[in-house]
Structures are given as structure tokens and as C-alpha cells.
Amino acid sequence: MSVQKETQNPAFYMLMVVLVVMSLGPIVLMLATSFKTNVDVYDSTVSSFFFTPTLANYETVLCNVLWYEPTHVDYCDPTFGRSLGNSIFVALVSTVLTLFMGCMAAYALVRFRFMGRDTVSMTTLLMRMVPPAVLLVPVFGIWTFQYRLDGTFTGIILVYTAMNLPFVIWILQSFIVQVPIQLEEAARMDGANPIQIFLLVVLPIIKPGLAAAAIFTFRIAWNEFLLGNALLDRNTRTVPVTIVNSITEYDINWGVIMATGMLLAIPPIIFTFVASRQIITGMTAGAVKG
Amino acid sequence: MSIAIRANRLTPYMFMAPAVLILVVALLYPIGYMVYASFLDWSPSQRIGEADFVGLRNYANLLTDEAFRESFWVTIKFASVVVTLEMIIGVGLALLLDRNIRGMSMLRTIFILPMMIAPIVVGLMWRYMYHPTVGIFNRTLKSLGFEEGIPWLSDSTWSFVAVVIADVWQWTPFIFILSLAAMQSLPRSALEAAEIDGATGWQKIWMIKLPLMMPVLIVTLLLRLIDAFKVLEVILVLTNGGPGLSTEIVALRIFRTAQEFQELGEAAAMSNSLLMLLMALTIGMFVFNKIQEGRAERMRLAANQEAH
Numbered sequence: 001m002s003v004q005k006e007t008q009n010p011a012f013y014m015l016m017v018v019l020v021v022m023s024l025g026p027i028v029l030m031l032a033t034s035f036k037t038n039v040d041v042y043d044s045t046v047s048s049f050f051f052t053p054t055l056a057n058y059e060t061v062l063c064n065v066l067w068y069e070p071t072h073v074d075y076c077d078p079t080f081g082r083s084l085g086n087s088i089f090v091a092l093v094s095t096v097l098t099l100f101m102g103c104m105a106a107y108a109l110v111r112f113r114f115m116g117r118d119t120v121s122m123t124t125l126l127m128r129m130v131p132p133a134v135l136l137v138p139v140f141g142i143w144t145f146q147y148r149l150d151g152t153f154t155g156i157i158l159v160y161t162a163m164n165l166p167f168v169i170w171i172l173q174s175f176i177v178q179v180p181i182q183l184e185e186a187a188r189m190d191g192a193n194p195i196q197i198f199l200l201v202v203l204p205i206i207k208p209g210l211a212a213a214a215i216f217t218f219r220i221a222w223n224e225f226l227l228g229n230a231l232l233d234r235n236t237r238t239v240p241v242t243i244v245n246s247i248t249e250y251d252i253n254w255g256v257i258m259a260t261g262m263l264l265a266i267p268p269i270i271f272t273f274v275a276s277r278q279i280i281t282g283m284t285a286g287a288v289k290g
Numbered sequence: 291m292s293i294a295i296r297a298n299r300l301t302p303y304m305f306m307a308p309a310v311l312i313l314v315v316a317l318l319y320p321i322g323y324m325v326y327a328s329f330l331d332w333s334p335s336q337r338i339g340e341a342d343f344v345g346l347r348n349y350a351n352l353l354t355d356e357a358f359r360e361s362f363w364v365t366i367k368f369a370s371v372v373v374t375l376e377m378i379i380g381v382g383l384a385l386l387l388d389r390n391i392r393g394m395s396m397l398r399t400i401f402i403l404p405m406m407i408a409p410i411v412v413g414l415m416w417r418y419m420y421h422p423t424v425g426i427f428n429r430t431l432k433s434l435g436f437e438e439g440i441p442w443l444s445d446s447t448w449s450f451v452a453v454v455i456a457d458v459w460q461w462t463p464f465i466f467i468l469s470l471a472a473m474q475s476l477p478r479s480a481l482e483a484a485e486i487d488g489a490t491g492w493q494k495i496w497m498i499k500l501p502l503m504m505p506v507l508i509v510t511l512l513l514r515l516i517d518a519f520k521v522l523e524v525i526l527v528l529t530n531g532g533p534g535l536s537t538e539i540v541a542l543r544i545f546r547t548a549q550e551f552q553e554l555g556e557a558a559a560m561s562n563s564l565l566m567l568l569m570a571l572t573i574g575m576f577v578f579n580k581i582q583e584g585r586a587e588r589m590r591l592a593a594n595q596e597a598h
Binding site: 012015016020022024026027029030044046105108112113114120125126127128134135137140142162165166198222225243247261273277283 | 301302303305310312313316317318320321324327334386387395397399400401402403406409411412415416417419423432463464467480520523526540542549556561562569572576586594
């Protein structure tokens with residue numbers, strides 16, 4: 001069978017161009033606006049995409065982490081710089097923890113038969129659909145009054161890890177099933193114990209799956225607003241919480257807010273371009289294979 | 291002899307322990323707590339022990355609460371409209387573009403972007419575009435001679451449309467990517483046989499492609515439906531549920547009941563209702579999957595028997 005690309009009707013290329021423009025348009029517009037002064041934003045004679053770009057908005061947002069003092073910033077608001085650091089820390093730690101626990105649990109669910117296996121696997125499946133809004137009330141109550149973890153990184157990392165675990169377990173199961181069992185048996189014959197088999201045989205094979213799971217977990221922890229908003233205080237706030245707090249005011253400085261939004265969007269955009277294959281595999285793994 | 295039998299009995303528990311511990315402490319316990327809290331009259335300043343037990347009062351309140359009924363209706367309307375639109379556009383595009391076209395993988399990469407970006411940021415982008423004076427839509431309309439523009443976020447009908455458009459923009463690619471993957475894993479032989487029998491393009495789509503893809507399409511639909519009930523941030527940033535209650539979906543209602551009205555018990559009762567709805571959908575998906583697997587198994591057995 002020939003895999004060669006055939007020449008297709010130009011109409012299909014037109015359609016693809018339209019689709020690309022439609023899905024990139026809003027993102028490019030946000031990028032463009034983030035380089036625009038607020039005066040230009042409100043001036044209807046200035047085009048949406050062609051104007052004199054400025055880095056001023058980014059300087060305003062990042063003023064306290066820059067190595068120089070931007071001249072146009074009268075008062076440096078440290079909220080954003082701090083929340084950017086918080087976001088990075090929370091997202092990275094919860095991703096590492098989720099992956100670590102998730103791949104061990106997924107391995108046990110796929111390769112061992114033990115009491116309670118079906119219960120665990122059914123529960124994980126059901127937990128996948130719990131929306132953050134449903135967790136809002138109980139998590140707020142428990143974290144504040146029982147665990148005393150409100151306003152701490154430990155508290156928010158605990159919620160994010162728990163929220164992501166079911167999904168990670170589920171997605172990694174579909175990768176672990178594909179690891180040839182003969183490999184594991186051979187390692188066992190050579191005297192490896194289950195932990196060695198897991199670490200040295202299984203993990204290296206499921207690397208693509210781990211990458212996909214890592215991206216999905218990071219994305220949720222990085223983007224989450226609702227629980228962060230309920231649990232975190234002024235010093236521990238993450239970027240999404242900061243953004244929503246700054247747009248409740250009536251007069252919006254669009255340039256600055258778009259620069260903030262762009263900074264929040266950059267890591268997921270980078271992941272998408274670096275690992276789109278893994279993301280697509282992860283996305284289709286569940287639905288297409290069932 | 292398989293590993294499963296020979297392994298130390300404790301090994302699986304050791305592998306499971308950390309995940310199970312976290313899930314119990316930070317997911318199962320909170321959900322159980324919420325079910326209990328939904329029977330309490332509870333404000334955020336109280337510990338749960340101090341709250342009064344009020345039985346089913348919160349649920350009874352929900353049934354008579356106009357605002358909640360409205361938001362429930364808005365949620366159903368929102369979910370069914372976006373999922374229908376996304377399925378039609380997504381599957382349609384997949385059918386159109388299921389061919390060897392250069393640049394397909396680039397298109398898929400770009401298509402994932404809207405799903406990866408924070409919902410908060412998606413809300414921001416669209417809020418800017420819908421802005422009555424500086425937004426790109428009204429500016430374009432103005433330059434075309436429509437001085438009035440469209441009251442995107444200040445009119446109750448238009449704001450619903452605006453929220454739907456933003457969601458369709460963000461999530462149609464999901465359906466597109468899944469159905470394209472399903473289409474490309476269809477058995478070539480069936481399509482070739484149809485071609486030999488002289489089937490037209492439409493016949494191939496209606497008689498072969500769509501029926502064969504149906505299992506995947508139904509799972510995709512259910513996944514998307516479950517997610518549509520979870521949407522919150524985009525709407526929060528775009529309209530904050532307004533104007534009036536026209537875009538206030540249940541998730542947003544829960545957020546506001548807890549945050550603004552400080553009625554934790556009532557918010558818990560709402561969460562519980564939403565959770566049960568989602569649970570039903572998830573179990574539906576699970577059962578559907580099991581039935582599909584069973585059918586595939588039987589067909590394989592039948593095929594094997596015929597071969598012998």
C-alpha cells in the first residue's frame with residue numbers, strides 16, 4: 001500500500017488554512033494585545049495586529065523579578081511575580097507526586113490479582129468525573145477545620161494530586177497492558193524482585209505514556225482556579241487566582257491582563273509543540289481503545 | 291507460570307498503598323463529607339460539628355429555588371447545545387479531512403492548543419474579543435457599517451451564544467482528533483469492498499464509516515458531555531453567569547452559593563445533585579463499554595468457530 005501523499009483538491013488546503021486561522025486567531029490576538037499599550041487598545045484607529053509593540057506590559061507584570069527597574073512602573077505590584085513562582089512550584093511538585101503514585105498503582109492494577117482490585121479499579125474510574133466544583137465545599141471545610149492546611153502549599157498539592165490520580169492511573173494502565181509480559185518474566189527468571197522489574201523493565205518502556213500523563217497532570221494543576229481560590233491566601237496564590245482577582249475591577253487594563261494570560265499560557269503551548277504526539281496518544285488511548 | 295501467582299502476596303498492596311492513601315484522604319473522604327454536609331445548615335465560619343442538622347431541607351429548598359432550577363436548565367441547555375454542535379462539526383471535519391493531506395499533523399498540533407490553555411485564559415481572550423467597543427467582533431461590524439454592534443455579553447440571548455461559541459472553539463478539536471483517530475483505524479477491507487461494489491462517497495460515509503465508528507463516537511460523546519457539565523472558569527471570566535441568570539450553570543451556582551452567599555449546606559446539596567448526574571453518565575459509559583467488549587468477544591468467537 002502506498003503511503004505517499006497524493007495531490008489533493010486545493011479546496012482541502014483552503015479549509016485547513018481556515019481552520020488553523022480560526023483556532024490560532026484568538027491566541028495570536030492575545031499575544032498581539034499583550035504588546036500593546038492601553039491607550040492603543042482603546043484607540044479605534046489602531047489596528048488589532050499592526051501597531052508599535054512594547055514590552056511595557058510584561059515589565060509591569062514581572063516588575064519584581066526583573067533584574068532592572070522598568071522606568072514606566074510607578075508602583076511595583078509583587079503579586080504576579082510571586083504567584084508565578086507559586087504556580088510553578090505547586091504544578092511541578094503535584095505532577096511528580098501524581099506520576100510516582102499513579103504509575104505504581106496502575107502497575108499493580110494491571111499485573112497483579114489481589115483482593116479489592118476490582119473495587120479499586122471501579123472507584124478510580126468513577127472518580128475521574130468528579131468536577132472541582134463538587135469538591136469545593138468539602139475540601140474547604142476539611143482543609144480549614146480538620147487538616148489545618150488552608151493557605152499552605154501542602155494543602156493544595158494534596159488536592160491536585162488526589163484529583164489527578166484517577167486519570168493518571170487510568171491512562172497508564174492502557175500503556176502498561178501493552179508491555180510484553182515475557183520481558184517481565186525473563187527479568188524474574190534472572191532473579192529480579194517486583195520493584196526492580198517495575199523500575200528497570202516496565203518504566204523505561206512506558207516512557208511515552210508517562211510523558212502524556214505528566215503533561216495532562218501539569219496542565220490541570222497549572223490551570224486550576226476554583227480550589228486554589230478557596231484554599232490559598234495572599235502569599236500562596238497561583239496565577240489563575242491572581243488573574244481572576246485582578247479582572248473583577250471595572251476598569252480593565254487589557255494589555256497587562258493579556259500579558260499575564262500569555263505568561264500563564266506559555267508552558268502549555270510549549271508542551272503542545274514539543275509533545276503533541278504523546279498528547280494525542282493519551283487523549284485517544286481511552287476513547288478509541290475503550 | 292505467571293508473575294501474578296508467584297509474586298509475594300503483599301507486593302500489590304505495597305504498590306497500591308500511596309495512591310490509595312491519597313485518594314481516601316483527599317478525595318473519597320471529602321466526597322463522603324459533602325454528602326453529610328448536604329444535610330446541614332452550615333456557614334463557613336462554623337466547624338462542621340457546630341452546624342445544625344436539618345435533614346432534607348437543603349434539597350427541598352433546591353426544588354423550590356427558582357434560581358437553582360434556572361441554572362439547572364441553563365446547564366442542560368448549554369451541555370446539549372455545545373455537545374451537539376461539537377459532534378456535528380468535529381465529525382464532519384474528520385470525514386472531510388480523512389485523507390492523505392500534507393500538514394495534517396501540524397493541523398492536529400495547532401488544534402490541541404485551545405484545549406491545553408487555561409480555561410481562565412480562554413475566558414479572557416474571548417472576553418476581550420466580545421468587548422462592546424474594543425473587541426474585534428464589534429470593531430469589524432462597525433467597519434462594515436453596523437454602527438450598533440452586537441451586545442455580546444450584556445444581552446441574555448447573545449451572552450448564551452457567546453459562551454457556546456467559546457466552548458465550541460475550545461472543544462470541537464477534541465471530537466475531531468478522536469473521530470479522526472477512530473476513522474483511521476477502521477478496517478480498510480470493508481471500505482475497499484464497498485468501493486468494488488460501487489458505493490458512492492455518501493454511501494460509504496452513512497453505511498460503513500459512521501456505523502463502524504459508532505462505539506467510539508458514543509464514548510466520545512459521553513466524555514464530552516461529562517466535561518460540558520464541569521465547565522466553569524470560561525463562563526466565570528466571560529459573564530460571571532449574567533446578565534441575570536442567563537449563563538449561570540450549576541457549577542458556577544455552586545461556586546457562588548459557597549463563596550458569595552456563604553450557604554455551604556445548600557452548596558453541598560447542589561454539588562451532590564451534580565455529582566449524581568455525572569455519576570449516572572459515567573456508569574452509562576462504563577456499561578456501554580462492557581456491552582461493546584462483550585459483543586466484540588462474541589463476534590471473535592463466532593469468527594473463530596467458522597474458521598475451524
